[in-house]
Amino acid sequence: MAQEAVTLRHVTRRYGTGPGAVTALDEVSLGFRHGTFTAVMGPSGSGKSTLLQCAAGLDRPSSGSVTVGGTELTGLSETRLTLLRREHIGFVFQNFNLLPSLTAGQNVALPLRLAGRRPSAARVREALGRVGLEGRIRHRPSELSGGQQQRVALARALITRPQVLFGDEPTGALDSRTSRAVLTLLRDMVRREGRTTVMVTHDPVAASYADRVVFLVDGRVNGELAQASAQDIAAYLGKLEAAPC
Numbered sequence: 602m603a604q605e606a607v608t609l610r611h612v613t614r615r616y617g618t619g620p621g622a623v624t625a626l627d628e629v630s631l632g633f634r635h636g637t638f639t640a641v642m643g644p645s646g647s648g649k650s651t652l653l654q655c656a657a658g659l660d661r662p663s664s665g666s667v668t669v670g671g672t673e674l675t676g677l678s679e680t681r682l683t684l685l686r687r688e689h690i691g692f693v694f695q696n697f698n699l700l701p702s703l704t705a706g707q708n709v710a711l712p713l714r715l716a717g718r719r720p721s722a723a724r725v726r727e728a729l730g731r732v733g734l735e736g737r738i739r740h741r742p743s744e745l746s747g748g749q750q751q752r753v754a755l756a757r758a759l760i761t762r763p764q765v766l767f768g769d770e771p772t773g774a775l776d777s778r779t780s781r782a783v784l785t786l787l788r789d790m791v792r793r794e795g796r797t798t799v800m801v802t803h804d805p806v807a808a809s810y811a812d813r814v815v816f817l818v819d820g821r822v823n824g825e826l827a828q829a830s831a832q833d834i835a836a837y838l839g840k841l842e843a844a845p846c
C-alpha cells in the first residue's frame with residue numbers, strides 16, 4: 602500500500618482569466634501519510650480552503666494531479682468522483698452543515714442512505730457512541746449545543762469509515778473548551794483508528810493537536826513544523842504574516 606493517503610503533485614488552481622485571474626494554488630506538491638493528523642495554516646487568502654477542496658475532490662485543479670487512496674482523481678467523471686468521495690472521504694465544516702429537520706440519528710445515517718444503503722439502528726447508535734452522544738439519537742440539531750452538533754457532524758463524516766477526514770475550520774465556531782473536546786476526539790480517532798486527518802485552521806492551539814503543520818503563503822507551501830507547540834506555531838505564523846509580499 603502507498604504510504605500516502607493523499608498526494609498532490611504540482612497542483613495549480615487558477616480562478617478566472619486575463620488580468621483579473623487569481624492563482625489560489627501555485628504548483629503545490631504535498632503528501633499526507635496514512636494515519637497522520639495534519640493542520641494547514643497560513644494568512645487569509647493563502648489558498649488553504651482551495652487546497653482542501655482540491656485534495657478532497659470537491660474542486661478540480663487547473664493543472665497537476667491529486668491521488669486519494671491510490672486513485673488518481675484527475676480525469677474521473679463527476680459520477681465516479683461523487684462515488685469516491687462518498688466511500689473514501691469524510692468532511693466536517695465550520696458551520697456543521699446538519700439538516701435541521703432531521704434527528705441526530707437521521708443526520709448520521711444520511712451518507713449511507715445516499716449511497717443506497719440502510720444502516721441499522723445499532724450502527725447509527727455506535728457511530729454516535731464514538732463521539733459520546735449515544736443518548737441524543739432522537740434530538741434535532743436545534744436541541745443540541747454547538748459542540749454536540751459538531752460531534753454529530755463528525756459521527757456523520759465517519760459512518761462510512763472513510764480513509765481520509767477533511768476539516769475546514771471544524772472548531773472555528775466553538776468556544777475554546779468545546780473546541781478542545783472536539784480536537785481531542787479527532788486526535789484520538791487518528792491514533793486509535795489510523796484515520797488520516799487534514800484540517801484547515803487559523804488557531805495555533807487547534808493546530809498543536811496535529812502531528813504536522815503545513816504553512817501556505819500566496820498559494821505555495823512555505824515550510825512546516827512537526828509536533829509543535831501552540832506558541833511555536835503562533836511565532837512561525839507571525840513571521841509569515843510580517844514578511845513582505
Ligand SMILES: Nc1ncnc2c1ncn2[C@@H]1O[C@H](COP(=O)(O)OP(=O)(O)OP(=O)(O)O)[C@@H](O)[C@H]1O
Pocket residue numbers: 616617623624625643644645646647648649650651652
Ligand atoms: N471561486 C473563486 N473565484 C475567484 N477567486 C477565488 C475563488 N475562491 C477563492 N478565490 C481566491 O483564491 C485565493 C485563495 O482563497 P482560499 O479561500 O483558498 O484562501 P484561504 O487561505 O482559505 O483564506 P481564508 O483564511 O481567508 O479563508 C484568494 O485570493 C481568493 O480570493
